[in-house]
Amino acid sequence: MEAARLLTKLEKEDLRILMAIEIGMKRSEFVKVNDIRFYSRYPIEETLYRLNRVHKYDLIIRNSSKHDLGYTLNSKAYDLLALRALVEKGTIAQLGPLIGKGKESDVFSCMDDKENIFALKLYRMGRTSFKNIKKLRDLIGERTHMSWLYVNRLAAKKEYEALRSIYELNLNTPKPIGYNRHAVVMEYLRGKELVYYSDIDDPRYIFDKIISQIKHIYQKGNLIHGDLGEFNIVLDQQGNILIIDWLQSVPSDHPNARLLLLRDIQNLCNFFRKKYRIISNPDDIVKSFFTNKT
Ligand SMILES: Nc1ncnc2c1ncn2[C@@H]1O[C@H](COP(=O)(O)OP(=O)(O)O)[C@@H](O)[C@H]1O
Ligand SMILES: [Mg+2]
Structure with a gap:
C-alpha cells in the first residue's frame, strides 16, 4: 500500500502539517494556509515548505479558487496518519x-x-x-x-x-x-466469504452454528448484526467461521430491532435454502429468540 511505503519517507514535521490540516477539516473541507500555520504552530516559511513537500508526495489536494488558498487531505494521507498512530x-x-x-x-x-x-x-x-x-x-x-x-x-x-x-x-x-x-x-481468519465456496462440508452444522451465535449475541450481547449474509461470514478450510462487518449493528432495544433481526435471519435462511437445500422458517427462528433463553 502506498501510504505504508510513504510512512518511511516522511519527516515528523510533514506529519504535523498533515495533522494540522486534519484539525482544520473539522470545520471546513479546505483549510486555509493561515489556519494550517496556526494549528501546526510553525512559522509561515516552515508551513509553506512542509505543504509543498506533502503536496509533492500527493497527500493533499489544493483547492482551485485563486484567493483563499486552502488544502485538504486525501485518503492516502488519512491512511498514513492512522497507520502511523497504530504503529506508534x-x-x-x-x-x-x-x-x-x-x-x-x-x-x-x-x-x-x-x-x-x-x-x-x-x-x-x-x-x-x-x-x-x-x-x-x-x-x-x-x-x-x-x-x-x-x-x-x-x-x-x-x-x-x-x-x-x-x-x-x-x-x-x-x-x-x-x-x-x-x-x-x-x-483475522484466513479463509473466504461463505458466498465464494462452491460447496461446504457440513452446511447444516454451519447454519445452526451461525443461528445459535446470532441468538446468543441478541440475547446476551443485546446486539443485532444488521447486515448479516453470505458476504459477511468468513469460513476457512477447517470449518471455522468468523462473523464480520459489524458497522450496521443496532442495539436490541432499537425500535426496528425485530424487523432487522428478521431480515438478517431471512438473508441467512434464503442463502442456505437456495444453495444447500436447508429448509428453515425465519419467523419461527426469530420467535425462538424471544422465548427460549440460551
Ligand atoms: N477479520 C477478518 N478476517 C478475514 N477476512 C476479513 C476480515 N474482515 C474483513 N475481511 C475481508 O474483507 C472483506 C470486507 O470486509 P467487511 O468487514 O465485510 O467490509 P465492508 O463493510 O466493506 O463489507 C470481507 O468480505 C472479507 O473478505
Ligand atoms: Mg461486508
Whole structure:
C-alpha cells in the first residue's frame, strides 16, 4: 500500500502539517494556509515548505479558487496518519497484502512485532458514494458540514465498540485489537466469504452454528448484526467461521430491532435454502429468540 511505503519517507514535521490540516477539516473541507500555520504552530516559511513537500508526495489536494488558498487531505494521507498512530502504539508493525474489498472498506492483513496476524479494515465511505452514509444517519444526526474524514472515523469507532461488546461472549466474532481514525485492527481468519465456496462440508452444522451465535449475541450481547449474509461470514478450510462487518449493528432495544433481526435471519435462511437445500422458517427462528433463553 502506498501510504505504508510513504510512512518511511516522511519527516515528523510533514506529519504535523498533515495533522494540522486534519484539525482544520473539522470545520471546513479546505483549510486555509493561515489556519494550517496556526494549528501546526510553525512559522509561515516552515508551513509553506512542509505543504509543498506533502503536496509533492500527493497527500493533499489544493483547492482551485485563486484567493483563499486552502488544502485538504486525501485518503492516502488519512491512511498514513492512522497507520502511523497504530504503529506508534505498537498495535501493528507491518502491513501485508489486501485481503478483502468490501462495499465501504479495504481490508489488509497486518502483523504485530510478535508476528501475530490481524486484519486491518480501512473505511472508505463518502467519497465515491454518499448513499452509504444514510446508514450512519443515527450517528451523524443533522449536521451540515460532514466530512468523509469524520464519517469514516465514526464508522471505525462504532465497529470497534460493537466488536468489543460482543467479544466477551466468546463466539466467532473478530477479537478487536485496536482502532485509530478510520482504521480497525481485529482478529483475522484466513479463509473466504461463505458466498465464494462452491460447496461446504457440513452446511447444516454451519447454519445452526451461525443461528445459535446470532441468538446468543441478541440475547446476551443485546446486539443485532444488521447486515448479516453470505458476504459477511468468513469460513476457512477447517470449518471455522468468523462473523464480520459489524458497522450496521443496532442495539436490541432499537425500535426496528425485530424487523432487522428478521431480515438478517431471512438473508441467512434464503442463502442456505437456495444453495444447500436447508429448509428453515425465519419467523419461527426469530420467535425462538424471544422465548427460549440460551
Ligand atoms: N477479520 C477478518 N478476517 C478475514 N477476512 C476479513 C476480515 N474482515 C474483513 N475481511 C475481508 O474483507 C472483506 C470486507 O470486509 P467487511 O468487514 O465485510 O467490509 P465492508 O463493510 O466493506 O463489507 C470481507 O468480505 C472479507 O473478505
Ligand atoms: Mg461486508
